[in-house]
Amino acid sequence: MKSKAMVLTAFNQPLELQEFTVSALEEGQVLVKLKAAGVCGSDVHMWKGEDPRTPLPIILGHEGVGIVAEFKGEKRTVDGLPLKEGDFILWNRGISCNQCFACKVLREPSLCQQRKVYGINMSCSLPPYLNGCYSEYIVLNRDTDIFKITQDVDPAVVVSASCSGATVAHAFDMIEHAVGDTVVVQGPGPLGIYAVAFARKLGASKVVVIGGSSSRLNICKEMGAITLDRHATTVEQRREFIMDITGGRGADVVVEAVGSQGVVEEGIKLLRSGGTYLSTGFAQPAGLEQIDFYYDVVRKNIRIQGVWVSDTRHTWQALNLVLENSEAFRKMITHRFKLTEANEALSAMATRQALKAVLEM
Incomplete structure (x- = not known):
């Protein structure tokens, strides 16, 4: 044979x-x-x-x-x-x-x-x-x-x-399904689409997806997400939007689903105090991220969770x-x-x- x-x-x-x-x-x-x-x-x-x-x-x-x-x-x-x-x-x-x-x-x-x-x-x-x-x-x-x-x-x-799908399941499994009210997803690719679906299933009332492809964003929208086109908005405008819909607190969870340099720098700043950042998209090195650990991590008491493959x-x-x-x-x-x-x-x-x-x- x-x-x-x-x-x-x-x-x-x-x-x-x-x-x-x-x-x-x-x-x-x-x-x-x-x-x-x-x-x-x-x-x-x-x-x-x-x-x-x-x-x-x-x-x-x-x-x-x-x-x-x-x-x-x-x-x-x-x-x-x-x-x-x-x-x-x-x-x-x-x-x-x-x-x-x-x-x-x-x-x-x-x-x-x-x-x-x-x-x-x-x-x-x-x-x-x-x-x-x-x-x-x-x-x-x-x-x-x-x-x-x-x-x-x-x-x-x-x-x-x-x-x-399994990688995103692993990510949410690490926070014991406590997804909170607002989840922000960076990237509308397969990882991002699974993140929308899991967040909605696990009780998030609002899911916001940031991305640059209108066709991909439309799929996320059909699955119940609010979408922000990164080509039509600035980093500051996106941050203001997240703060507006969360009463000035910031998102409970941010899911990185891109794996590109610079994405973490933006995503960390979208979190509320005590929030969780889940990184699922880096399958290979993409360069260094610049983060002010005092202002953006320690003072806000946030959790940064890397996610490697799945079980x-x-x-x-x-x-x-x-x-x-x-x-x-x-x-x-x-x-x-x-x-x-x-x-x-x-x-x-x-x-x-x-x-x-x-x-x-």
Whole structure:
């Protein structure tokens, strides 16, 4: 049996279509016929060689959903259901070692230094070779956490739950769901859209999104957010707006969902005293931020929380959020491509033509 896949063999060069032999499964492994793979902004950074974790050659793609084609031994989903051939599944993109200090003592698997991630730090030069989602098939490790999807839903709609959705779920999980009355989201991309949805679900009465794309802002507006176009407003005007709608206090929570230099400097100043700043967008270095820690952090007693990837719990939360609002999240998928068009999909993401691009097999 063969599987075609799009392979990154050199940074900043087109992905190559290659064919792999699907090897015999080992105990606990699951062979999945992919139905859809998300093209993430992180994939663009890896393609450019900006992520030091990226080995070559590699099959990119850490967001995937598909149909169970085969598995060896007994296998169950995270909620204890026996896995069967033909099941429609999504999986946690990361596999932690469950043996290190982060896993055993901190109980923070997302901080595991041995964490393996499909399509990010698993080379296709090593068995079982099919380690990424830009492929017809993927082989899941025996320790992969799997979620069965029982609803009849467009596969493309749920792929992002395992990445941007799970990351935002992790962010709100860190503040124990105390989102307060007003949440400000910096950036109307996939992370920002998930932040709007989670904030609304967790009880925020007002969600304000700051961004520069009118089409993306419109999606946030349809999901219940107030929007501010950063091209039509100044930093001071946006701050005045937030202060006006909060009685001069400032936002309870600000979610950074951009990953660009300068965004933190603005966002910190939008918080009320005792507020929380959640940073979800920095997937790679973007430069230094200038913050006056006395005036903007210490004197206001605010909390700055970095958010690094996610764990199984967060993927579960994001998946269920999408399944509750599948039609709303469908609007996030602006571009659909065939597997062999993966280079065009990366280009659409790199040039920001696409809000979310998906490969459909």
